[in-house]
Each structure stands twice: as structure tokens, then as C-alpha cells.
Amino acid sequence: MILDWLRGRERGSARTAKERLQFVLVHDRAGVSASTLEALKDELIEAISRHVEIDREGVSVSLTKDRRRQRLVADIPLAERRTAKH
Template structure:
């Protein structure tokens, strides 16, 4: 590792930041909180904000759901994108 990276840090991509956030959220949920997760509406809004930077999208076109299957939790994100050649920002 270069000493410049150590001193100044490395610029993270938005994908890596989003992945880290999802891992933290899922780890937090696994610690034993019961009931429906309260962060899903906020996660949905943040996803909408990021996607809206690049493509015009309807807020109803993003669905976020967390399912528990046996020992695993599955975070499902469905995003309906406009057709190719559709409106872009």
C-alpha cells in the first residue's frame, strides 16, 4: 500500500459505500431485533435519491423488502427502470 493512500485515504465509489451500508444494516438486524425493520423506508428514499441523479424515475418504481429464510436474511430491491432511450437527467 502506498504511503500516500495511508495519509490521504482512498476515494470510495458509491457502490462500495452502498455495499458497506447494507452490510451494517443487515448485521444490525441479525443482532436480535424483532419485528419489521424500520430502516427500509429510509433505504428506499436513499436509493431513489441516488438513482434520480442519473435517470428520471417514479418513487413507486422502487420496492425494498427484507425476507427471512431459515438462517438467512434476503434483502430484495426491485427497481423498474424506464425503457432505453427514455428520459435521462
């Protein structure tokens, strides 16, 4: 927390403003709140786990933008196959 605050001061508030805007606008534009995204992530984990073993902790679901085009990006790492021989 304090480190973030110091970093924020160090580099000027304009950069913080820009980053906060980029984050909030991605959600505004998609009409998807952060909590909706959380729910979506849980459901994705549930659905995918029925077919493939995944690393649940490593899953990330986020919105990104490319110009004004919105994208929902899900990164779903598979569980390590402990039985596999190297």
C-alpha cells in the first residue's frame, strides 16, 4: 500500500490517472463490472474443470481493449501432469 503510494508520488499523478482511466473505461465500455467478471471466472473454471484438469489458482479473466474494440481474455493454465515422465 505505502509502496504503491510512494510509487504514485514518484512518477506523478498523471500516470496514475491514466492507468485508472484505462481500467475503468474498459469496464464501462463492455458494461461488465469487476464482480461480473469474477462470477464469469468461477463459472468458466467450473465448466472447464469438467473436461480438463486446470490450475484453478492460475486462471485469469480480464477485459482488454484494442483501440475501441473490447476483448474478453481468459488465461487458463492446465494443471501440471504429475504422472508424466520427463
